[in-house]
Amino acid sequence: MTFEPTDLGRSKADLAETLRTLRRQAGLSGDRLALRCGMSQSKISKIETGRATPSPVDVERILRALNAPSSLVAEIVALARIANTEWQDARNLRRKGLDKKQAELAELEKSAREFRFFLLSMITGLLSTPDYVKATLAHIPGDHSRAIARKLDRQAVLYDRSKSFTFVLTEQAVRWPILRPAAMAVQIDHLASLSRLPSVRLGVIPIGGYLPSCPLNTFTVYDSRMATVEVSTGAMVFRDPRDVRSYLDEFTGYERCALFGDEARARLSEWSDMCRGDL
Template identity: 65%
Template sequence: MLKELRKRSGLSGDRVAKRMNASQSKVSRIENGKVRPSLVDVEQYLNAVNAPGNLVAEVTALARLANTDWQDGRGLRRKGLDKKQLELAGLEQSSSEFRFFLPSMITGLLSTHEYIRASLAHIPGDHSKTIAKKLERQEVLYDRSKRFTFILTEQAVRNPLVDNHVMAIQLDRLASLTHLPNVRLGVIPLTVRMPGNPLSTFTIYDERIATAELSAGVMVFRDSRDVQAYVDEFAGYETCALFGENARTQLTVWSADFRS
């Protein structure tokens, strides 16, 4: 559609590139489907070719769809949940900064073997490969070239997914991970008023991709404005969280509650 709009305008690819303040090769890659244009790219292109108003909304809607993926839970289970772990490992390998917001459960990167197994118990089938992959992925936490920030609500930390003594060990693991120099792990007690209303678990990779987990599947956002919305939301929660020694103290109290 973009290429057709340019031809109708009578402009060359080079002329459109100059109007977009971009390279001609980028315009060519966009027109030939060699690169996924962002919404900003599409808007600049539409302005450059003076696209008619009735087509701007249609093309913009297509661009948003192209930058958003839906991975339904049923499809993921059919392919095998261990395959999803390979995809996540790839994202972790290609990214250097990670932000995790966890309002209801502890993520696999921070979980003990028992907690991971319990988190999959409601899904029929043998999950031994998935559990092994989740545990294998935890090695990335010790890569000093990568930076992690985890924010967990009290509900996520104290959700009794396993027996009390096992939950206490899980919380001890969270406390121990706060000592890693490249890991910031924060907790938000129930008594703290958070900005807005947290609706889902989400993860941000290098401010280029954001994923939001829903009960029915996972949404993947690549458009910069969608990702920035999650970055801003995360920053709000970050101001409410306890980090460092304060986080360890709170986790120790909650762990003691489970042991008692």
């Protein structure tokens, strides 16, 4: 399916209106429909007014209860999938303020319990030294002191033992030289240190190892309910369970190819020493 950014903004309202219209055409009240599809009346009301976004599975249940034809079911379920997808434009985020995005991420990290990060080309902010964080924002004009401070503040979540973090980094992500060699060595040593935290499981995939597929993007999966996929101009946010499952499966494949524990730390030490050798 092709997603147009304008569709992503309009689809939630379209979906709510379509489901409301179909129920009325079927001559059913909200209570009767709720009984037929095994949902609460309040949930049906929230879906039809756009206050809640139904999953594609919810939409299928509603349409089956309305005896909708298969062709219409396929069309509206496709609309539901778009409604469960969000496009976050990088330029808009910068205009609003990068610190606001950090606040949103902090709230997301507060509510989730299990995190899976696949890092293809860079180290994520949760694992970054202050120098690395500054370097990742250096190409963006303006004062980013508040965003940097909030990024660093977010790292406290790694010490929350009620949460579980699994990071899988490619060698390219670990070693991409956005800092001078001495600072890169410190950053790599920092990864090794964080790998010993009880809540953190950190793996690396060395170049030359086997990968079951060709990774295209950095992505993060929050619990089993949401996946965010980064591209150079922004990020896609997926909430459709089938999309999230797809990224969970992809992550599992990379996880199987990664080195963890002492093996990962030995490789990180080797890469750190190589940076220091460049001095």
